[in-house]
Amino acid sequence: MVNTVSTVEPVGNAVPDLARPRPGTTTVKDTPGYTVFRWVNATVLVLVAAVTLYPFLNLAARAFSSEAAIRSGDVTVWPIGFNTTTLMSVLEQDLFWRNYLNTVVYTVVGTAIAMALTTTFAYVLSKKYVKGRMLLVGFAVFTMFFTGGLIPNYILVSELGFKNTIWAIVVPQAINVFNLLVMKSFFENFPTELEEAAAIDGLTTYGIFFRVVLPLSKAVLATMVLFYAVWFWNSWFPAFLYMDDPQMYPVTVFLRNIIAGATGTGEGLSDIAVQIGANVKAVTMLLTALPIVCLYPFVQKYFVSGVMLGSVKG
């Protein structure tokens, strides 16, 4: 093949394309077909971003719009009839704050338990010299593909007396096997020299783990904390299932009840109740999503790196 790229003739619609971009190497001109594609592609991706963002903008606009404007269907991305009355009315509700605080507590406690169990177990699973290691890995991974199902879990949690306690939310979900595998592959790549040096200095396994390994794993630990914290923050079904007392609900269940009340089949609800619901719903949704939306841009890279680690087969 002595053809250099510049001598290839375009034939019909099979236009040879000469410029797959790589940083710093793109000097060959695009074919007209590819230029068109690039414009179409850019437009499509702008639309993808717009469609993804739209519900958030619409939500924010609704949260600060007047009921009449929402009812007329005119509210899109900008508030109409701007007011903060609804926001204030939600913020004045004791139950909302109570449930919001519950979410914070469940998230902190749940994440702490999850981190303790996940990091220690992942450390054991990462040690190639551990006898029975593959057995333990299989023991954990099998639960990704086969689970007890809703009813046996429900019976178990009830029998343990976890109903109406924080434990119903934080304990049954304490280990996420995917996160466990991410941690495991991180520890597998941990430089053994450091651990060996620490062992020579007289540290026990406990000392090595807590004083050498963990302090040097801050980035992956941060990723894991974020994964678990987001999970517990967003969790609603266990609370819905196991809690009867509204004072114990996390804010997601508070929100779920508002949504269900405002948009069910409308039985027993007057039009006005539905409309107030639409307004209050927007504010409650906004306040529930806010911490994650605000934090997200700063922590996004950790999530991405976590997924990359997990994709290492092991």
Place this chain on the structure above:
Amino acid sequence: MAQELRGTESWGLALRKHWRLYTFAILPIVWFVVFRYLPMAGNIIAFRRFRPGGSIFGEEWVGFYYIERFIQDQAFWQAFQNTVIIGALTLVIVFPLPIILALLLNELRSRLFKRFVQTVSYLPHFMSIVIVAGFVFELTSLDGTVNRLVQLFGGEPVSFMQQADWFRTIYVSSEIWQTVGWGTILYLATLTTIDAQLYEAARIDGANRWQQTWHVTLPGIRPTMMVLLILNIGQFMQVGFEKIFLLYNTLTQPTADVISTYIYRVGLTSGQLSYATAIGLFEAVIGLVLVFSANAISRRVTGSSLW
């Protein structure tokens, strides 16, 4: 040391030498046994009568009584059919989209623009399902944006969430919105690992951009595709329980009711725990069979597999 690496020493020696390390595993193992394997064993009540307050493993054997019952249950088959349809729609429509989006993102030259689209498209993944359901209700309500667009094109407003005909469309759309962006991550990571020389060679052979994509890029990401496909097939029967549970109502039930929501109603609303467990066990076994078959087929045909 080499001996140790293969873990050939006896259990007694291994435990004595690494007992501190094994202590780390105690609590997690207990947790797995209690919260994962005990409920699995609890499935036994599919074959035993369960009495509230009695043993979690039921009271007396009833054989296949509950299995036979759901096989004759019209509502179960309705839910089964809906599960298969929604599962298939998800697999056929939602699964390929991240691949396409990743390929489109890969063609972008502006790093800033690429970062922006990626960052935005990952965001929905981090939203609670309750929020996503809230978005769906807002956008499809009579005063929502979707009906605004319908009216703009001269149509009559539709109460989407009250109509069984619309449920699948809405469900799949919300899945696309929530999962496609995040689904690109692994593909984008794999794309960066494809050898640049392959493109070079293809170009010299006169391959155009489309042909390069077809003959170099797609084979390059095929192992990732297969692994994700197998995982998706394993989830086939579990189709977004929480989301459907939040979105459906008695009006949309004919198309929306899936096995998991049916289990919830039979088991926890009507209190027929053994009967619901029998259905759940059936669902879980199908899931397990699907993931093992998909894995075996994939290993044979494409050489990539989960294990």
